[in-house]
Amino acid sequence: MEVPVGPGPRQAGGGLGATRSTSSGRAARTAEMPWARFSAWLECVCVVTFDLELGQALELVYPSDFRLTDKEKSSICYLAFPDSHSGCLGDTQFSFRMRQCGGQRSLWQVDDRSYNNKAPLALQREPAHYLGYVYFRQVKDSSVKRGYFQKSLVLVSRLPFVRLFQSLLSLIAPEYFEKLAPCLEAVCNEIDQWPAPVPGQTLNLPIMGVVIQVRIPSRVDKLESSPPKQCDQEVGNENLLPAPVVLTSVHELDLFRCFRPVLAHVQTLWELVLLGEPLVVLAPSPDVSSELVLALTSCLQPLKFCCDFRPYFTIHDSEFKELTTRTQAPPNVVLGVTNPFFIKTLQHWPHVLRIGEPKMSGDLPKQVKLKKPSRLKTLDTKPGLYTSYTAHLHRDKALLKRLLKGVQKKRPWDVQSALLRRHLLELTQSFIIPLEHYMASLMPLQKNITPWKSPPQICPFRQDDFLRSLEHAGPQLTCILKGDWLGLYRRFFKSPHFDGWYRQRHKEMAQKLEALHLEAICEANIEAWMKDKSEVEVVDLVLKLREKLVRAQGHQLPVKEVTLQRAQLYIDTVIGSLPKDLQAVLCPP
Known part of the structure; x- marks a missing residue:
């Protein structure tokens, strides 16, 4: 059957709200x-x-x-x-x-x-x-x-x-x-x-007679347990009008509502997600499954979730065979499903979370229990977290007491969610800060970056050296939770999240190194350097400087505008010192 389609494209008109600026x-x-x-x-x-x-x-x-x-x-x-x-x-x-x-x-x-x-x-x-x-x-x-x-x-x-x-x-x-x-x-x-959605900007989005006001999160935002408050105006957005519908976040879910049946095991689930373990969430409906999967993948912030995840997955999916095969180890994916058939199909998966029907009352629902995977056999399996995994960290009983007290006092759910989000954020930060400190120590010293030599290499990440550093600079400095932190780090090193975090940090450090090298060149006396250099060496410098300039602009390296201008001035100065025929080659009309 042919699929009817909507009208064809039309020319886009001028935007409402903030004017769209273009850089090219x-x-x-x-x-x-x-x-x-x-x-x-x-x-x-x-x-x-x-x-x-x-x-x-x-x-x-x-x-x-x-x-x-x-x-x-x-x-x-x-x-x-x-x-x-x-x-x-x-x-x-x-x-x-x-x-x-x-x-x-x-x-x-x-x-x-x-x-x-x-x-x-x-x-x-x-x-x-x-x-x-x-x-x-x-x-x-x-x-x-x-x-x-x-x-x-x-x-x-x-x-x-x-x-x-x-x-x-x-x-x-x-x-x-x-x-x-x-x-x-x-x-x-x-x-x-x-x-367009520009990070850091507050936008007014008119739709069907309503204006939705949103703030697009930015990488430079200070991490908080709740998003920054909306305001009618921001610097550079004086023309924004007050909006009748203000969304406090474009992406954050009601964490407390999502985690209500599993609050007793939030920390264990955080560890499983951190380690990139295969996890099935079997829920009674797609709204429950998709929200819980999205809540689980969001609880690692500020770490990026680097594994696959499917908030809602069916037996008709084209990847069904690929994700459910028994011929290889289960993939690193958090899978949200509603069909009980998956209990039989995914019996070989190491972690299965079965959620019961949600209760609409204000009371805390009955908490799912930890159960051995061997008990996961029938289609009418009771709710529970079926896993043989033993958490490395001790449970934070104080958090559970605070949340339970909030339920008894009928504390608003958004406040409960803020408590839970802050706990998970601080837990992740306590885990990541020692890694960040150690990674920063691998960066070459600025005094070793000289203009006329290739920049020094970033030192390799040595896991044993890092683990030794935890004795005096470990998570115990920022987190009261006791447990086997060393064991958790050792398993983390084998996970996709360590690989994703390390690649991102290494890329950022390499860009910083390149920016520092460009600054060192721009602060050097280029005319003194050129005095005893051959034409071949001078032309080579022009080509390398141009390449660095293109990379600095294209990759948006952390380089000041004045440095880019000085680099261009250096290129012009060097070309001006060359014979006319070479100038014509390097600067064709």
Whole structure:
């Protein structure tokens, strides 16, 4: 069956709110391309319906120019509907993550570098996966053969702004289910007027007569247990108008609500996630599974979660065989599922978290118990954390008491979430700070960086040296928790998160080293150096300086503007000292 598509692309108009600044001619051209502003936020919008003959079917893709492969269309169709076991009546919101198949999809694909360089690592655009944000409606309808109206509206993006997109769906979807395609076209046209998401800026996003005000997190933000307060104006954004709907965060979930059934094991789960262990979350519905998986992957901040994760996964997924095979060790993935069939399929996985039906009362639900994996045999397995893993750190009983007291005193959930988020943030920071200190000691001293020699190398990371340093500079300086910290670090060294953290820090240090070397060259007396040098050596210097200048501008190295200007002046000075024929070669007209 052919998939009907929305109207074709149109020219993007001028944006509302902050004016979109462009740093190059290419960026300026991009701003004028069809759907350029829309694609800064979303890849496309899909509508999935239930067809009696075909099952789940893709009814609409908007904009029509966006190309999805057949495999991606199939995945979206299955992931946009809850499993039949979930029995979700009414409206349900959840999210999924699926692998991209193929390369660039549209002429208006945005350049990720500008955003990613300024965004926190955990909020960078997904390079190889799509994130789907779903609003599913299932209500009785006698006019339909099956007796039920079943339809999903899906926002497909590469930005992990779960809170923003869920809020957006709660505005758009009910209206769309009433008015259908014309409403969706109007909404997409409005999104195509939005300013781009620039880290550090507060933006006003008009949609369907409402203005949503959000602040896009920046890498330089001070880490807090709760996001910075919104303000109507910021420096450089004097024209922002007060917004009636203020989102305190574009991405943070209600951690306390997500972790309520597993509060007693939050620390064990934090360790499992830190070590990149394979973990299955079996929940009664996709909203519970997706929120818990996203909560687990967010509890490592400021560390970037470097493993795979699927907030909602079905047996129809194209990667089902790959992720459930018994011929090799389970992959490093946090998998959210709702079909009890997975208990049998994933019995060989080392950690399975089974969650029961959520209770809507204000009381704390019954906490799941730690159980041996051998007891995970039947489809009606009781809720519990099935694992043979023994936590390295002792449980923080004081935190549990504070949260329990908050429940008894009916403390607001956002305050409870802030307590939990602060605990996890401080725990992760206590673990990471010794690694950061040791890594900083591997950086060559600035006095050893000389202008006319290649910069010295960063010293190698020696695990034994680091472990010895913990005796006087370990996590005990900032964390009261006792336990086997050494054992936890040893296991961490084998995890994808250590590899991801080390690569990122090494890259940043190499860029800093390159910037310091460029500064050393610019502070040297270049004319004195040139006096006894041959033309070949001088030309070689010009080429190397140009290469460094291009890298400094392209990689956005931590170099001051005055240094870049001085480097360009040096290049001009050196070229001016050469014969005319060489000048013509180095500076063609």
